Amino acid sequence: MSELYQTRFVYGEALLEAGQRYDNVVALDADLYTSTRTVLFREAFPERFVDMGIAEMDMMSTAAGLAACGMAPFVNSFAMFLTAHCYDQLRIQICYPRLHVVLAGSSAGLTQGPDGASHQSLEDMALMRALPNMTVLAPADAIETRAMTLAAAHDLTGPIYLRLGRYPVPNLHEADYTFQVGKATWLRQGRDVALIACGHMVHASVVAAEMLNQQGISASVVNMSTVKPLDVEAVEAALAGSRLLVTVEEHSIIGGLGSAVAEVLADRGAGVRLLRLGTRDVFGESATADELLEKHGLTPAGIRESVLRAPKD
């Protein structure tokens, strides 16, 4: 059994590394620094850590001012608060002038778990995708989380949304993996079905593909870790080799990865069926992460069942 990692924990370590590499990296936090793991950065660089108190709107606008003066601010909170609570500030003060601000959305998705609907971000990627100039990243494992965090600190420009989770997953990429924004990674090549996933759901999709293989269905798995800008070529490649496309995300099927892929298929006039797996226009609820994944069909077995039940035409 390989080691499991929560991407939010890996992020905290990578942010510290980014702070060591780049003098202009700043972290802002709204009273969640042990959860968001900015506690490591806070201890190492107190002069570059800004404790905003419980004031996300003020935090977002303050980050904009820092970025306008050449700093590289990382804004930290739970994914839902970061994207929804201060959307207006993000939209006008950061996205409009295309300032380089990184939003680290922690504990994203259903697997936030017991706190329930208020804390479970199922619309965050939809909100972020709709904003001009925004890049949306959802790393699949520890290796990718570190690579994305370091890239976001220095190599990338403009506003970046980094979607982080608390569900433990093993590494799927090799240690020498290099992240390229807008480039999907093929983790498995199949002939019948293509599973296009992001975040935690990439690992679930890999396991589902192995299960399907045992039943004679050959499935590709594509890690679409950049949700915006979408890797259109990867979608086209998946189209070429499959009778069925499946998107898998721990997010509403409205506005996220499923919608992004559907838009490409519609643009191409591709007559291939697309199965969008995710939450189906509902709010979350309190339960354990595993109970919620099961309820919404987002376990490997749930993904397999959805593929087997899909119409064959």
Next chain:
Amino acid sequence: MRSIQELERLATELRLHIMNMMGANKAHHFGGSLSAADLMTGIYFHGMRYDPQNPAWPERDRFVMSKGHCVPAQYAALAMLGVFPLAELATLKQLGTRLQGHPAAHLLPGIEACTGSLGQGLSFANGMALAGRMQQRDYRLYCLMGDGETHEGQVWEAARTTAQQRLHNVTAIIDRNGLKAMDSSYAAADLGHLAGRWAALGWAVREIDGHNMAEIVTALDWARAEDQAPCVILAATVKGRGVSFLEGQAQYHNAALSPEQLAAAIAELEAPVTRGAKEQAQ
């Protein structure tokens, strides 16, 4: 150092630019731009350390127009300083212009922050002040807000942050014209305790007549000298100040003037300029 009289002349010139760029038959935010005209003149022509030839100078003082709908007053000041050509003022809100209806920092030199949704500017100024501290620069920050704007909760989040982070190089200025878009700024939310609220959060407070240039200059000098607290200047103003039929009228928050009204407004503003020129000639 400019004299009070010179600053007053510049304020009238700034008002004329506001009227001319807005023109007739188009809805514009006349009232709030005119109420802020004297403050804007004092800030840009007296208060700030600023090089119009190099608006990206890292050591410059920075001004944030938090009440973004009044950005024409800032456009006028920047053009008068020569940051961009005066002729460009006429492109206000036209397709393809850098002079958007609300400030666009990425389009026009001299604009620091994108605003337009009220209540966000002071937080942005705080962020720039924090960056200045981290980069060991000693520039100052100025943030102009409307009194109605202080209904927004984020203003008070930001005011707490300024004090908490000891950003004593931040100066907030409240253009207290007493009117918002619909009616009195006091109609929906009592602002009678504005001075006390800022003071309670740790700000040094000064109340002035926002149309008295000597008081504006003195208050800006006071703010620059104060190093134990961030400073807020509560400036009592009149919406539409300088054009008699606009003064104190909420309906001209965002409205169009007829060509006759525009001509009358310009004539009224030009009268003291002409008078002043004659006096100088004598």
